[in-house]
Amino acid sequence: MTPPPVAPGTPPVLQLVGISKYFPGVIANEDVSLDVRSGEILALLGENGAGKSTLMNVVTGIYQADAGEMILDGYGARFSSPQEAIRARIGMVHQHFKLVPAFTVAENIHLGWADTPRNASPAILEARTRELSERFGFPVNPAARVEDLSAGEQQRVEILRVLARKARLLILDEPTAVLTPAEARDLFRALRAFRAEGNAVIIISHKLDEVxxxxxxxxxxxxGQKIGTWDTADCSPRMLAATMVGREIVRQNLLLRADGAAPRGTEAELSLRGVSVRDERGVETLADITLDIFGGEILGVAGVAGNGQRELTEVLTGLTIPTRGQVLLGGRSAEPGAAAFARHGVGHIPQDRLHSALAPSLGISDNMALREYGMPPIGGNGLYHADAALSLAREIADIAEVTIPDFAMPVRNLSGGNQQRLVARREIRIASRVLVAAYPSRGLDIGAIATMHRYFAELRDRGVGIVIVSEDLEELLNLSDRIGVLCHGRLMAVLDSAEADIERIGLLMGGRTDLPETGAETKI
Structure with missing residues (x-):
């Protein structure tokens, strides 16, 4: 679907001229100028911390620019709040959703909307939501509670809430980070239809193929500065990657072990024996999982989102106690609880870093000390040594290559990618036995992804067992020694990665067991 023609002399929907934004000790944006035209999709790229989200927060009134001018449809504009931006028909869907989990889809759509009828019944709100869903092509269940929705479904609600307010400029921050490939295709289809009506879209993304x-x-x-703007047709993923980071990204074969690397262990570091899990509604989310994780190996876990990945990682890290079955650490029955697993050398990079791995309102130093606050030199005997916590935080930030102007500022003020880097390095510190990483590359730029993968290879070579859950099958094939596939909470198979391919994994993800004979499966 090609963009609609634009009449000569039509001003851009949005122009930014010389925008600058500073924080204490940090230049977030400096002299940034760009425009987005009617009927186009503009991709905004850059490394983590390059200033992309900050710039869009200036556009939507969350931040005020320290210098520069914003022009909307040819007229100067300045928004003192997101509500003013929404009234000007600019809407943004953030990387971390802003929904109320306990409310229904219909209630979230209508919350704070001037067009919401007074004293409307739930049935009326649901009917209005259903009509919006059909009009914009974003299928949702109006009566469902947001807390029961998958990440992809929640994103649809966020976008629908923005479109319902008649946005003509839609800003999406990492829109496919939590989507399955099928959900991403549905999103792109809807965005092309939105563009075809003469509207504009800005997408912040690190996925160069999707860009x-x-x-x-x-x-x-x-x-924080603009390097340039190009027609996508004149670009390539390699050119974009090199321009983003200022150097060529050299891809390494991470399946090759370093000289002197620890061999794959013969005794499992972490084991599941017939593990099943039921949720609070009694629905079985994991079914009879038997699995061994050995030191010195990377085990990939593939599956369509919502097929038991979260429950599996929570069982492996002590966050969830199985309804049935046994968890073994080093061959012995594991003491329940995430703290006990951490004491025994199990690190965890969770799926939702901001709310599951971090305390958003606490400072960076406190967040980096979360795993060690009860141990010397930071804690013990009921004491907490803030200077030791600060020293640890600085050490982690240096290793993670994250520049932090103030370690006391809330960790939520960091970009999502920098949050991910810090969480990863914090968890690697305690992962002497096993590291469980759920979607570790989400929100990272291509350079940071390469660095994260190097972390995993180095940890594997030290003899640690690593579990990586990812929807990116190429990532799993490039990193994993073995790949397990989940479907409806069941472990369909565990394949040697040398014998696996995307077709076989895809069939197993869909519940097919009649695989083509391209290689032998390993015993589970």
């Missing part, structure tokens, strides 16, 4: 597929032009930021 090449969906965008019309690309603007790249580096270090």
């Amino acid at each position: 090449m597929e969906i965008s019309d032009r690309v603007t790249i930021l580096r270090g």
